[in-house]
Amino acid sequence: MTSMPSWTAADLPDLTGRTVVITGAGRGLGLITARELARVGARVVLGVRDTGKARGAVAGLPGTFEVRPLDVSDLASVRAFAGAWSGDLDLLINNAGVMDIPAARTADGLDLQTATNYTGPFLLTALLLDRITDRVVHVTSELHKQGRLDLTDLDWRTRKHNGMQVYRASKLAVVLFSLELQRRLTAAGSPVRSVLASPGIARTSLAAHSRSNVVNRLRFLTNAPERGALSILYAATQDVPGNSYVGPDGPGGFRGFPALRKPGKAGLDPALAGRLWDATADLVGAVAR
Numbered sequence: 001m002t003s004m005p006s007w008t009a010a011d012l013p014d015l016t017g018r019t020v021v022i023t024g025a026g027r028g029l030g031l032i033t034a035r036e037l038a039r040v041g042a043r044v045v046l047g048v049r050d051t052g053k054a055r056g057a058v059a060g061l062p063g064t065f066e067v068r069p070l071d072v073s074d075l076a077s078v079r080a081f082a083g084a085w086s087g088d089l090d091l092l093i094n095n096a097g098v099m100d101i102p103a104a105r106t107a108d109g110l111d112l113q114t115a116t117n118y119t120g121p122f123l124l125t126a127l128l129l130d131r132i133t134d135r136v137v138h139v140t141s142e143l144h145k146q147g148r149l150d151l152t153d154l155d156w157r158t159r160k161h162n163g164m165q166v167y168r169a170s171k172l173a174v175v176l177f178s179l180e181l182q183r184r185l186t187a188a189g190s191p192v193r194s195v196l197a198s199p200g201i202a203r204t205s206l207a208a209h210s211r212s213n214v215v216n217r218l219r220f221l222t223n224a225p226e227r228g229a230l231s232i233l234y235a236a237t238q239d240v241p242g243n244s245y246v247g248p249d250g251p252g253g254f255r256g257f258p259a260l261r262k263p264g265k266a267g268l269d270p271a272l273a274g275r276l277w278d279a280t281a282d283l284v285g286a287v288a289r
């Protein structure tokens with residue numbers, strides 16, 4: 001682990017002239033990330049389900065915000081958001097996420113939690129990629145280390161649905177997505193980077209409804225939301241190598257200041273990452289191999 005001496009949002013560089021998209025930025029870590037990036041000059045586009053609520057959340061904050069409708073679990077909404085984009089996009093932050101929700105299917109028939117955390121962001125990234133000039137930040141979780149993927153049942157059709165298992169698997173898929181995306185970018189000679197951010201455990205409403213003992217037992221180890229967002233802000237703005245994994249420097253990566261950490265072993269498997277990419281492209285049916 002490479003530690004940086006207590007990096008905070010006060011160390012953010014000037015981002016004047018840069019355009020950033022943050023998904024799920026109407027509350028939680030996404031809103032803090034949006035607020036901080038706008039504070040240092042970025043034009044911040046919030047991709048959110050509830051545009052009225054998001055407008056209210058950023059009203060009066062210093063900086064330039066734009067709020068656009070985006071439900072990342074809905075492939076039509078993802079396509080509409082990407083289709084409406086014009087011009088360069090410096091930075092895409094795939095932040096929107098849900099944890100341990102009951103089994104449900106999207107309008108596309110996809111598992112809702114997987115579609116929100118992984119499948120939708122995969123499609124969004126693929127559709128926007130040729131506009132992105134700097135990097136994609138994928139918000140994952142330390143819990144990806146306990147994730148198990150079944151490429152024959154990525155979308156939880158045949159396995160018994162368990163909300164926490166689905167969450168862990170979706171966040172492992174995100175880690176492998178970053179690995180394969182970076183491989184493809186490098187192979188194509190692109191300067192664009194794919195970077196992972198893990199917030200540790202931050203006191204947002206993500207786990208409010210979760211019955212998971214793990215989450216509730218670990219609450220005493222948690223970060224304030226402001227601290228949790230630092231990993232995302234660091235991954236978004238600092239000169240880190242492609243496919244870096246930025247997470248809190250404390251024990252277990254649960255809390256602390258941003259550091260370059262290592263993802264779990266399964267998240268470093270290039271063959272699995274390649275097969276996952278193909279399986280996901282089949283699932284969303286829209287991305288050229």
Ligand SMILES: NC(=O)c1ccc[n+]([C@@H]2O[C@H](COP(=O)([O-])OP(=O)(O)OC[C@H]3O[C@@H](n4cnc5c(N)ncnc54)[C@H](OP(=O)(O)O)[C@@H]3O)[C@@H](O)[C@H]2O)c1
Pocket residue numbers: 023024025026027028029030047048049050070071072073074094095096097098099116139140141142198199200201202203204205206207228
């Ligand atoms: N907090 C933690 O300890 C922790 C730890 C590890 C990873 N993370 C990750 O950090 C990210 C942010 O989580 P958080 O802690 O800030 O949770 P949060 O407070 O519950 O915020 C989640 C955000 O995602 C948005 N969202 C959910 N489904 C969406 C969809 N289909 N389309 C668009 N936006 C959607 C929510 O928007 P609505 O207002 O419309 O619901 C909300 O803005 C997630 O990816 C999460 O997995 C968090």
